[in-house]
Amino acid sequence: MTRQEFIRKLQEALNGKLDAATIQDHLKFYDDYIIEEMRKGKSEQEVLELLGDPWAIAKTIVDASDGTDEEVVYENRSPFNNSYNQTTQAQNSYTGYGQKDEYGTEHSYGSYHEFRLDTWWKKALLILAVVFVVVVVVSVITGIISFLAPVLVPLLIIMIVIRLIGGNRRY
Structure with a gap:
């Protein structure tokens, strides 16, 4: 296949x-993507074998586009572990490599992720x-205080007594 x-x-x-768009x-x-991989030295046949069946890719694209999240857009085989890499479309966070065409549209070969509420x-x-993080932070702070309290409270009392006994003397 070409x-x-x-x-x-x-x-x-x-x-x-x-x-259509x-x-x-x-x-x-x-x-x-195919052209870019060929520029990197792979043959057209190698790239197409890595991508897999166009019908399977089309099914993935259609399945992803009819969901409410519209996160997964492209799915192709990875040459490294023969598993699927998911490239997600977003505007907020971007990692990967891309290039702009003559219209200024970014085409990426990396990964995107957008988390929508x-x-x-x-x-x-x-x-x-958020509640879990707050509980963990409070627990850690409480643990530190309960660990240090047996040492800090007597030390604080001793310092207060020394100040009271010593008065306001200046040397």
């Missing part, structure tokens, strides 16, 4: 399931995490 065949099959699999974005991403369970999870 790069053009891969892109054509991906387009066929996506047609009718996503809007989204399909073009995905096609451009994979076309750019758009569902009740995410809000509840965030509140639970």
Whole structure:
């Protein structure tokens, strides 16, 4: 299979399931990815084998786009551990490598993640995490105080007694 065949099959699999602009974005991403990997020295066939079946990729894209979170956008095989790498689309946090095309659109080959508080369970999870952190911090501070109190309280009492007995003498 060639790069053009891969892109054509991906387009066929996506047609009718996503809007035209989204399909073009995905096609451009994979076309750019294949070209970039070939620039790094891999053959076209190697890159296409690493990506896998365009129909499976299309199914992943469609499945991800009809969810409420719309986090997972691209999924491809990693050449290192033969597992799936997920590239998520976001505007807030970005890590990875990318390049801009002539329109200024960023196409990344790294990873993105955006955490949105758009569902009740995410809000509840965030509140639970904040409460957990506060409880842990209070527990640690209480533990430190209870550990040091047997030493610090007598020391503080001795210092106060010395000040009272010593008065306001200046040397």
